[in-house]
Amino acid sequence: MFPGIPIHEPVLIFALAMLVFLIAPLLFKLFKLPGMIGIILTGALIGPNALHILDRSETIILLEEIGIVYLMFVTGLEVNINKFIEKIDRSLTFGVLSFLIPQVTGTAIGYYILNLSFPEALLFAAVVASQTLLAYPVIKRLGIVNNEAITATIGGTMLAETLALMVLAVVLSSLEGSLGTFFWIKLGLGLIVLFIGSWFTVPRIARWFFSNLTDESYFEFLFVLAVVFIVAYLAKIAGFEPIIGAFLAGLLLNRLIPNNSPLMNRIEFVGNALFIPFFLLSVGMLTNIHSFFEGGKHFILAFWMIFIMFTTKLGAAWVTGLAYKYRTNQIISMFGLSIGHAAAALAIVLIAFEAGLFDEDMVNAVVMMILVVGIISPQIVEKYGSRVAFEDKSTYDPAKESLRIIIPFSTESTYKQLLMDLALMIRERKSDEPLHVLSVVKYDAINSEKKVIEAEKMLHETINYAACAEVPVKTHVRIDYNIAYGIMKAVIENRISTILIGWDGVHSPKESVIGSITDQLLRGTEKLVLVSMIKQPLCNTQNITIIIPYGIDHNGGLYHVVDIIKRISEGTSAPVKVLVVKDNPTNYKKMFKKLCPDIPITFEVLEGWKILTDMLRAKDDSPNELIISISTRRNTPGWHPMLHILPRLITSFFKGNLIIAYSSTEEKSEYLKIIDAE
Numbered sequence: 001m002f003p004g005i006p007i008h009e010p011v012l013i014f015a016l017a018m019l020v021f022l023i024a025p026l027l028f029k030l031f032k033l034p035g036m037i038g039i040i041l042t043g044a045l046i047g048p049n050a051l052h053i054l055d056r057s058e059t060i061i062l063l064e065e066i067g068i069v070y071l072m073f074v075t076g077l078e079v080n081i082n083k084f085i086e087k088i089d090r091s092l093t094f095g096v097l098s099f100l101i102p103q104v105t106g107t108a109i110g111y112y113i114l115n116l117s118f119p120e121a122l123l124f125a126a127v128v129a130s131q132t133l134l135a136y137p138v139i140k141r142l143g144i145v146n147n148e149a150i151t152a153t154i155g156g157t158m159l160a161e162t163l164a165l166m167v168l169a170v171v172l173s174s175l176e177g178s179l180g181t182f183f184w185i186k187l188g189l190g191l192i193v194l195f196i197g198s199w200f201t202v203p204r205i206a207r208w209f210f211s212n213l214t215d216e217s218y219f220e221f222l223f224v225l226a227v228v229f230i231v232a233y234l235a236k237i238a239g240f241e242p243i244i245g246a247f248l249a250g251l252l253l254n255r256l257i258p259n260n261s262p263l264m265n266r267i268e269f270v271g272n273a274l275f276i277p278f279f280l281l282s283v284g285m286l287t288n289i290h291s292f293f294e295g296g297k298h299f300i301l302a303f304w305m306i307f308i309m310f311t312t313k314l315g316a317a318w319v320t321g322l323a324y325k326y327r328t329n330q331i332i333s334m335f336g337l338s339i340g341h342a343a344a345a346l347a348i349v350l351i352a353f354e355a356g357l358f359d360e361d362m363v364n365a366v367v368m369m370i371l372v373v374g375i376i377s378p379q380i381v382e383k384y385g386s387r388v389a390f391e392d393k394s395t396y397d398p399a400k401e402s403l404r405i406i407i408p409f410s411t412e413s414t415y416k417q418l419l420m421d422l423a424l425m426i427r428e429r430k431s432d433e434p435l436h437v438l439s440v441v442k443y444d445a446i447n448s449e450k451k452v453i454e455a456e457k458m459l460h461e462t463i464n465y466a467a468c469a470e471v472p473v474k475t476h477v478r479i480d481y482n483i484a485y486g487i488m489k490a491v492i493e494n495r496i497s498t499i500l501i502g503w504d505g506v507h508s509p510k511e512s513v514i515g516s517i518t519d520q521l522l523r524g525t526e527k528l529v530l531v532s533m534i535k536q537p538l539c540n541t542q543n544i545t546i547i548i549p550y551g552i553d554h555n556g557g558l559y560h561v562v563d564i565i566k567r568i569s570e571g572t573s574a575p576v577k578v579l580v581v582k583d584n585p586t587n588y589k590k591m592f593k594k595l596c597p598d599i600p601i602t603f604e605v606l607e608g609w610k611i612l613t614d615m616l617r618a619k620d621d622s623p624n625e626l627i628i629s630i631s632t633r634r635n636t637p638g639w640h641p642m643l644h645i646l647p648r649l650i651t652s653f654f655k656g657n658l659i660i661a662y663s664s665t666e667e668k669s670e671y672l673k674i675i676d677a678e
Contacts, residue, residue, distance in 0.1 A: 006048070006055045013054060020046070021277040036137055036280050040374045043284020056285045060278070067279025068132075068342065069246040070271050072158075073228045075136055076250020077257060077267065078145050079154055081573045082600050084251075087148055090324055091155025097316035098338050099160040102129035103167070106308050114304065119171050123352050124301075126171075127345045127366055128309045130164035131157050134340030134374055135381040137276070139333075142382075142389045143430075146598065149330035149388070152320065153337045158247050161344045165241050168348050172355060190238030195248065198231055202252040207540045207624070210256060220263050221270075224253065241347060255573035256539040260424040262468030283342050283374065286367045301365035306372055313338045329387040336380030339373050346370070403427060406436040406496045408487050409458060416458075418534040419502045420465055422659075425538060425571035426498070426530075426564050427471065434472035436494055437462045440486030441479050452477055484520035491525055497664075498560070499529045505651040505658075522633055522662055528560050531660040533651065540624045541572040541657070547612065547629040547646075550583040552638030557664030559595070561630050564661065566596040574626070575600040581612055609642045617653055625656040636665050 007013055024042045025035025046053040054060070084091065106125025110116040116124055133154065144150050166187070173183050209223050228249045235245025257264050314335045321331035349366040352358040407423055409416060423435055439455035441448060459475040466473045476494075480486030491499060501518060518531055546565060552558055569576050576599055580588060585603045592601050606612050619625055629646060632638045647660050 006052050008055075008057075010059070013059070016046075016054065017278065017281060020281060021273070036134070036378055037375050039277055039280040040284040040287075040371065043281040044287035044289055044371065045284075047285030047287065049285075049288040049290065054285065056282065060282050060285065063275070063278035064282030065242070067275045067277070067282070069228065069232050069242050070275040071133070071136065071279060072243040072246040073232075073250045074267065074271050074276075075133055075154060076247040077254055077264075078140065078259070079151060079251065079254065081251065081254040082569075082575070082598065084151055084155055086598075086600060087151060088155065090148065090152035090320070092159065093323060094152050094156030094316060094320040094334070094338075095159025095163075096156075097319055098131065098156055098313055099129045099163045101316050102308060102312040103164075105312050106305075109304060109308060114301070119175065120352075120357055122167055122171050123348055123357060124305075124362075125308075126164040126167040127341075127348050127369075128305055128312070129160060129167075130341060130344035130348065131160050131313070131338045132340050132342040132344060133157055133337065134342055135337050135378040137272070138378050138381045139337065139385055142385045144333075144385055144389050144392065147330065147388055147392060148324075149321070149326045149334050150337070150385075152324075153317075153334045156320075157338065158244065160338075162240065162244055164344050164348065165244075168351060169239060171357075172351070175355070175357075187239050190240070194235055194238040194240070194245070198234070198245075198248055198252060202227060202231065202249070203256065206253060206256050210537050210539055221266050224257070224263070224267065227253065241344065243344075255542075258421070258425050258539060258571040260427060260429050260469060260471075260571060261421065261539070262424075262465065265469045279342075283346075283370060286346070287371045288364055288367060296361065298361040298364040298368065301362060302368040302372075305365060305369045309339055309341070309369070309373070327388075327391065329384045329391065332384040333381055333388050336377050336384060339380075340377040341366075341370050341373050403431070404433055404436065404495060404497045405500055406438055406487075406491060406494065406498070407462075407500045407502075408438045408440065408490075409462070409502070410439065410483075413458075413502060414504065415502060415534055416462065417465060418537065419500065419532060420462055421538050422530075422532060422534055422568075423500055424466065424469055424471060426500075426567045428567075434474040435462075435466060436474050436476060436490070436496065438476040438478070438487065438490050440483045440490075441477065442483055443479050443481050448479055452479065482520075484517045484524065487517075487521055488524045491527060497527060498564075499525070499527055501529065501531055503531050503533045503660075505533050526665045528557055528564075528664045529662040530564070531647070531662065533658040536623055536657055538568075538572060538626070538657065541568075541574045541626045542624040543622070544569055544572070544574045544576045544626045544628065545619070546576060546578045547627065548578060548580045548583065548588060549630065549632075549638055549640050549643060550581055552630055552632065552663070553583075553587045553591075554637035555632050555663050555665070557632075558630070558638075559591070561661045561663050562591055562595050565628060566599060568626070568628075569596065569599045572626075575602075577601075578603045579612060579615070580605050582606070582608060609640075613649060616650060619654060619656070623655045626659070627654065627656065628659045628661055630661050630663065632663050633665055638663075 007016065020039060020042050024038030028035050028038035045051055048055055103125045106128045107121045110121030110124040111118060139145055139150055169187070206227065210220065228246055231249040232242035232245035235248070236242050257267070317331050317334040317338060321334065345366055349358055349363055353363055403426065405423055405427060407419060427435065437459050439459055441451040441455055444451065455477045456475070459477065463473045463475065476490050478486050478490065480489070487499070490496070499521065501521070503518065522529060544565070565576065578588060578592070578601060580603060585605055589603055606615070616627070627650060629650070631643045650658055
């Protein structure tokens with residue numbers, strides 16, 4: 001062996017790992033293979049069972065544990081929480097089937113064919129029944145995380161993983177003679193305390209933190225990491241694996257970290273660049289490549305594991321798919337995602353090995369199985385998941401036209417960051433369109449140049465903030481005698497579709513609806529205008545209330561407003577309640593069902609404006625509520641004199657966030673024509 005090999009110098013180990021994370025995925029992408037396979041195979045090549053360039057040292061093991069915990073956290077964070085809760089029966093069904101079928105089959109084969117003892121057969125089956133989302137980076141890249149079948153698989157994975165680890169705990173306790181009433185009480189209480197305690201404390205602390213201690217953005221990231229690893233450790237104390245706690249932490253913080261936010265971008269960046277690759281590298285280093293070229297007991301064990309896993313996991317996916325009428329591509333994607341094995345399988349086999357139940361042959365067999373499925377699972381998900389993504393996109397999507405958003409700011413603007421958060425939330429995540437930020441300086445022969453410099457400096461802050469979310473920003477500073485006219489010119493020049501303008505809740509003279517500048521803007525442009533009073537972080541939003549006036553369904557721009565509501569609800573994971581004033585809700589239900597199929601929405605018909613105002617007054621102590629009042633210009637369909645005073649009325653008592661959405665008055669969209677035709 002070469003001198004200095006294996007490497008023990010920490011800096012050199014880290015440098016080598018970074019090269020692997022950089023080069024291996026790039027090389028494998030040339031062969032149209034998932035980059036994660038490249039990291040796993042490279043880990044096997046440079047690990048102690050091949051070239052032995054690196055040892056699987058305590059440092060590598062530590063980073064592996066951090067990586068799997070982080071992976072499960074991000075999984076919980078990116079799940080569509082509304083769909084997860086609404087369709088939880090799918091997750092429960094698939095989770096039970098994908099655990100029970102392999103567990104029963106594996107126990108029988110292990111006991112009767114492989115001549116294992118009954119405890120060994122139970123753990124042999126638990127290894128097969130467990131599953132890890134090895135191919136999660138693939139479904140994330142394909143954009144199908146929120147597909148119903150994939151969501152069911154993610155939820156089912158956590159259930160199957162938990163049940164498999166419980167089998168380990170039960171078997172070990174039985175060997176120690178402690179499998180009595182106290183054991184079951186302790187396990188049940190641990191589960192209850194973990195879930196209920198975390199559910200009631202973590203979101204409350206997080207809302208307070210995000211509302212009060214966000215002067216430095218990295219504090220938010222450190223807070224999230226602290227929550228994740230504390231909950232993961234509490235899960236271990238309760239008798240479960242830390243990955244269960246990490247997934248729970250992701251679910252708990254899900255509503256508070258919007259997908260398009262700078263914080264979410266930081267979380268994904270650190271995970272994808274550092275923590276998760278270390279987990280994949282460590283899994284690869286466990287592999288003994290020589291085992292693939294030698295016969296023996298471990299080869300037979302690995303064969304049976306792979307055979308049982310493939311047949312039983314496919315059966316579980318197929319039964320679930322038939323029960324809920326999933327398409328074939330969805331079923332195969334579920335199967336491909338569920339055959340991934342790593343964390344729980346390794347935990348079971350290593351703990352059983354230390355307890356004297358398993359020998360080295362079983363350890364080698366499990367590692368061989370992990371390597372095989374580590375190659376096959378991502379490829380299945382890549383092939384059939386891309387078809388699922390194509391099928392999802394091939395259905396009619398009225399939101400294909402990208403939004404061009406402009407946000408006018410003044411140098412005295414407050415809550416700039418909160419308004420940018422709203423813009424990032426309603427912007428299409430994969431859009432190439434930049435956000436346009438504008439400052440119109442009123443002409444002053446003496447001080448204009450100084451004001452322009454101040455405006456440029458102020459807008460530069462928005463560039464830095466949006467850059468954290470990897471969103472491009474285009475700044476505009478112009479001088480005009482009339483600020484509203486300056487905004488309108490920028491709207492025309494940049495072909496803007498949506499104007500997002502802040503409002504402090506202060507009212508202008510009586511003839512104004514909102515304020516003189518905004519009123520001029522509403523009269524001078526037909527574009528969608530979102531007048532936004534955002535004083536609380538949007539991530540704290542717990543409920544969204546929509547106000548729909550009579551006859552607004554005949555307004556051509558209503559679809560665009562509903563699409564904005566959909567994006568806000570998805571970004572906050574908040575349920576929507578629609579208050580329809582003196583109108584038939586049928587058309588609105590039809591529209592929301594088509595545009596927002598995955599959002600929990602309830603409708604309530606109000607017989608008059610007085611009932612509406614009384615209901616809104618009851619929300620005066622709801623700072624975590626967002627009210628979106630759909631309005632329109634005077635003398636257009638849906639206009640009512642009450643809309644003139646409604647903003648003033650709401651802000652007189654409401655403490656939460658408010659958006660007055662003035663729908664576009666341009667030609668009626670093709671989508672509304674389809675709705676009408678139906």
